[in-house]
Amino acid sequence: MGGTPVPHVEQFTKHSKSFDRTYKPFPLYNIPHTLPALRPPLYLCSNPFSLSDLISSSLSHSSMASVAGSSTLMASIACRKPNQASNFNAVSLSIKGRSFPSLKSGSAPSRFRVSCAAKPETVDKVCSIVRKQLALPEDSAVTGESKFASLGADSLDTVEIVMGLEEEFGISVEEESAQTIATVQDAADLIEKLISKN
Amino acid sequence: MFCTSALSPLQLPSRMETHLWYVLPNEVKSQSLLSQYVDLLSPLEKDHVFSMRGEELQKSALLARALVRTTIARYQIHSRVSPRSLVFRKNAHGKPEVIWEQSDDWHPPPLHFNLSHTSSLIACGVTVGSPIGIDVEEKQRTMKSNILSFAKRYFSCEEVEVLSAISDPEVQRHEFIKLWTLKEAYVKALGTGFSGAPFNTFTIRFGVANPNPEDSAIVIVPLEKPTNLTTNWQFAQVQLAGSHYAAICRQNDGLPGGASMKVIVRKTIPLVEEHCVPSIVPVDD
Numbered sequence: 001m002g003g004t005p006v007p008h009v010e011q012f013t014k015h016s017k018s019f020d021r022t023y024k025p026f027p028l029y030n031i032p033h034t035l036p037a038l039r040p041p042l043y044l045c046s047n048p049f050s051l052s053d054l055i056s057s058s059l060s061h062s063s064m065a066s067v068a069g070s071s072t073l074m075a076s077i078a079c080r081k082p083n084q085a086s087n088f089n090a091v092s093l094s095i096k097g098r099s100f101p102s103l104k105s106g107s108a109p110s111r112f113r114v115s116c117a118a119k120p121e122t123v124d125k126v127c128s129i130v131r132k133q134l135a136l137p138e139d140s141a142v143t144g145e146s147k148f149a150s151l152g153a154d155s156l157d158t159v160e161i162v163m164g165l166e167e168e169f170g171i172s173v174e175e176e177s178a179q180t181i182a183t184v185q186d187a188a189d190l191i192e193k194l195i196s197k198n
Numbered sequence: 199m200f201c202t203s204a205l206s207p208l209q210l211p212s213r214m215e216t217h218l219w220y221v222l223p224n225e226v227k228s229q230s231l232l233s234q235y236v237d238l239l240s241p242l243e244k245d246h247v248f249s250m251r252g253e254e255l256q257k258s259a260l261l262a263r264a265l266v267r268t269t270i271a272r273y274q275i276h277s278r279v280s281p282r283s284l285v286f287r288k289n290a291h292g293k294p295e296v297i298w299e300q301s302d303d304w305h306p307p308p309l310h311f312n313l314s315h316t317s318s319l320i321a322c323g324v325t326v327g328s329p330i331g332i333d334v335e336e337k338q339r340t341m342k343s344n345i346l347s348f349a350k351r352y353f354s355c356e357e358v359e360v361l362s363a364i365s366d367p368e369v370q371r372h373e374f375i376k377l378w379t380l381k382e383a384y385v386k387a388l389g390t391g392f393s394g395a396p397f398n399t400f401t402i403r404f405g406v407a408n409p410n411p412e413d414s415a416i417v418i419v420p421l422e423k424p425t426n427l428t429t430n431w432q433f434a435q436v437q438l439a440g441s442h443y444a445a446i447c448r449q450n451d452g453l454p455g456g457a458s459m460k461v462i463v464r465k466t467i468p469l470v471e472e473h474c475v476p477s478i479v480p481v482d483d
Contacts, residue, residue: 132342140251147249150251150255151251151255152250152251152255152317154315154335156339156341156378159348159352160341160342160343160348163343163347163348163351163352164342164343174393175392175393175396176393178392179392
């Protein structure tokens with residue numbers, strides 16, 4: 001594995017070759033934090049629907065947060081992030097003279113979700129709230145990449161976590177936004193976005 | 199030893215019935231049985247199961263998939279449908295559904311299903327001709343937040359009033375959980391996701407108390423005008439295994455108001471056994 005930036009890719013493509021193209025690795029965690037350094041071919045040239053599929057594949061489909069049934073909180077495919085799309089406007093994305101029409105400002109709904117990483121302190125606070133809600137031992141590995149559903153959060157847990165985050169950070173998380181949270185990192189990023197709006 | 203050959207077929211629910219299946223993970227211990235369940239899964243599902251943190255969560259996720267696959271396959275009379283051959287997808291809002299193989303000589307029944315699980319119980323509801331949503335929660339589940347604070351944040355004013363009026367904290371907690379499962383079941387039945395029907399945009403109202411608790415109608419009262427929320431839904435509340443509350447929501451097919459849903463509850467171990475259990479309306483302990 002050494003050195004490969006996307007270790008999860010191997011694991012998933014091994015299983016998903018002959019199957020559902022929606023189940024692909026999650027580049028959300030691997031998008032470089034400095035936008036201009038974005039590696040275009042992977043995200044820009046490929047099928048514009050692929051990232052929304054990626055996001056939907058990371059959503060649980062049980063009750064709000066757990067997978068096996070049908071989730072309400074996590075269920076909808078949330079790719080509408082016009083605020084983040086505008087980040088692309090500032091970046092020159094023309095490669096070999098071609099620009100990518102899907103990224104011109106306002107021309108198409110953004111199907112990307114760019115994670116400008118939240119501060120580590122925010123991620124840590126989210127981890128701590130999640131651990132407390134799910135009664136996880138202190139030494140259990142909870143990181144930005146941890147998915148709420150994989151940690152055992154059901155719908156009620158997820159909503160309690162969101163409420164805990166609202167109280168901790170003094171923000172208000174609307175249902176549309178709450179529905180997009182699948183991982184600790186998602187929550188931390190949303191928190192910082194909401195804080196910066198306050 | 200258990201029989202791993204053909205699963206015995208099941209009669210589809212009539213349009214008036216709802217079938218509710220549940221499995222208790224604690225009762226499934228055989229490693230070879232769990233391996234058989236893994237064999238039923240699609241690659242996607244296997245990845246998902248093994249992405250869960252820890253054996254208990256993996257087992258629960260595995261049982262959920264095994265339950266839904268084996269149950270649906272049993273309802274099919276057509277021999278081409280086996281638990282392994284079923285293909286699932288999510289609708290535009292993420293609600294899982296079966297993709298049926300279309301052919302000239304076979305038309306799939308309008309079968310709907312919905313899953314819910316807690317760590318200690320996994321349930322699957324099945325209907326014909328109506329979308330369905332179910333939600334289960336442990337009766338003994340404690341909230342980390344204060345119940346009324348939580349309700350004020352997420353529920354409707356009328357619901358907060360109902361909960362506030364309950365003085366016994368245990369009863370209040372039970373009623374809160376029941377209300378949560380009913381709201382969840384409704385939103386899952388709608389299939390539009392949490393943001394499609396935010397919890398504070400509708401009230402779940404209990405009908406006039408009458409001698410038979412099974413007949414008190416539960417109705418949806420949308421709070422916004424105009425509203426996208428439909429109200430032609432009926433509910434049932436069932437207590438499972440003495441330990442869980444389950445709420446079921448399905449469409450009200452023009453039945454007279456207050457007619458109770460006919461729910462057939464079966465406890466099962468997929469591929470092994472099942473038996474009918476009486477449908478018990480939750481009673482306040």
